[in-house]
Amino acid sequence: MSEKGIANKLLLLPSSLVIGAFVIVPCALVLLASLASISDSEGWVFALDLSNFARFFSWFYIERALFSIGLCMMVVVISLLLAYPFAYFLSGFSAKVKNIWLIYILAQLTLSEVLIAFSWQILLSRKSGLSNILVSLGLFDKPFAMTPSATGVLLGLVYLVIPFMILLLYPAFSRMDKSLVEAARTLGASPLRSFFTVVVPTTKSAIISSSVTVFVLTLGAVIVPQVLGAPKHWTLSVLIMDQAVFNSNVPFASALAVVLLLLSGGVIGTIFFLGKGKTA
C-alpha cells in the first residue's frame, strides 16, 4: 500500500510542480506587486506600499468599478431573459437537432472576442449597419453610426455571453422532470402559467449560478468595450490591461487586479452563501 502511495505521489509530481510554479507563484506575485512601490530607476520594487490601492479609491476608479458592475448586471439580466426560453426549448429538441444546435452554440461561444467585436463593429457602423434597416423601415431619416457608445458595448457583450448563458442553463432543463409540466397542464394550467409556476421555480438554483458565472465572465471582457466603446465605457479589465501593457505600471495594474479578484470572488461567494442558506 505504501508503495502505491509513493507511486501516486510520483505520478502527481510533475503536475504539482506545474501548478505550483504557474498558478500559485504567479498569483502570489500579483499580490506582492500590488503592494510594490514605483521607483524611477528600477521601474518598481517590492515594498509594503498601499499607495496603489489609495489611487484606486479616487472617484475616477470607483466610478469605473461601479460602471463595470452596473454594465455586467445589465448584460446578465438581458442575456438571461433572451436565453432562458431557448435553453428550455433546446432540452426538448430531438437528439439530432439538439446536437446540431449544441455544436453551433459551442462554435460561437469559442469564437474569439476579437471577432465578435469586429462583427458588431460592422453591424453598428453607419455604412452597412443596422441603422440602414431602421431607415428603410422609415424610423430614421439617414443612417448613423451606433459606435462608440454604451449601447454598442452592451449589445456586443450580450451577444458574447448568450452562448454561455444557454449552455449553463441547459443541464438544469435536461434534468428537470418534464412530467411536472404535464401534470400542471392536465390540472388545467395554461402553458404560460405552468412555465412560470413550475419550470421557473424548479430551475431557480441554475438561474442563480448561471447568472453569477456570466457576471464574472462579462467582467473579464477586454476587447468589446475597447472596440465598441469610448474610453469612458472601459471596464476594470480593460483598465488593468491598459495599465500593465501600455502604461507599464505593473503595481497599479496588480492592485486593480486584486480589486477585480475580490469583486468577482465576493459576488461568487455571496450568491452561493445565500443560496446555501436557503436550501439548508
Add this chain to the structure above:
Amino acid sequence: MTFLRRIYLALFAVYLLGPIFVIAAVSFNAKKFLAFPPRGFSFRWYVEIFAAEEWLTSLTASLTIALSSATLSVVIALPIAYVVWSRNLRYAKALLSLGIAPFILPPVIMALAFLLMFSSIGMYGWAINVVIAHAVFLLALPLVTISLGLESVDKELVEASRTMGATGWTVFKTVIFPIAAPFAFAGFAFCFVISLNEYIIALMTVGFTVETLPIKIFNALRYGYSPVIASIAVMFLVINVIVFSLIAKFSNLPRILGAQE
C-alpha cells in the same frame, strides 16, 4: 403557444446567426472596402490569408501554440484526474481545485500573473510562455472532461481484471484508457479551440514578440477595416464547428456539457 414559440425560436435564430451571416457575406465581397450587401463575389480574401505572409505567419503561430498547449494541458490534467478517481486522495482533490481555479477568474488576472511571473524569471517574451500559460489557464477543461470520462468506468470491471492478474499498467491500457480516451480528446479539443481564439493572455505573455491571429486581428482593427478579418472569422467558425462535430461524434456532447440524458 406553439405560434409564440415558433416566432421566438425564429427570432432567436436570426439573432444568433445574423451577425455571422453578415460577416460571411462581407468576406465574399469583391471590393476592398466594407460593403453590405456585398458587391460582387470573390474568394480573394480567403486566398489572401494564405498568400499574404503576415497572415500566414500568424495562422501558423496560432495553430502551433494551440496544438502544443492543448497537448500539455491534457498531460498535466491526466494524472490528477486519474488519482482523484482511483484513490480519492485529498491532496489530489486540492490539485484539481487549484487547476480549475484559473479558468473561473477573469482572464486578465491570470494574464497579469503570467506576465509578472515570466518577466521576473527573465523569460519575458519567450514564445514558450504562451504555450505554458494557455495550458495552465485551460487546465480546467481536460480536468473536468477526463474526470467525467473516468466516472463512467465501471470500478468492478477494474477489480475483475486485477483479480485475474492484470498489472496496473495493463488495466489502464485495456480497461480505463479506451473508456476515458474520448473524454480526454474532448478536453484536448476544447483547449485547442479556446487557445486558438484567446487574446488577452497571449497578448500579455508574448504580445510583443509573437503575433498570434487574435492579436494580429486586433492590431489590424485599430488601423481600420480589412476584409481579410471577415474571411478569418468565417474560417475560425468553420474550424470550431468541425472540432465540436468531432467531439459530438466520438463522445457524448450533452453529457460533457453536464446534461442528463
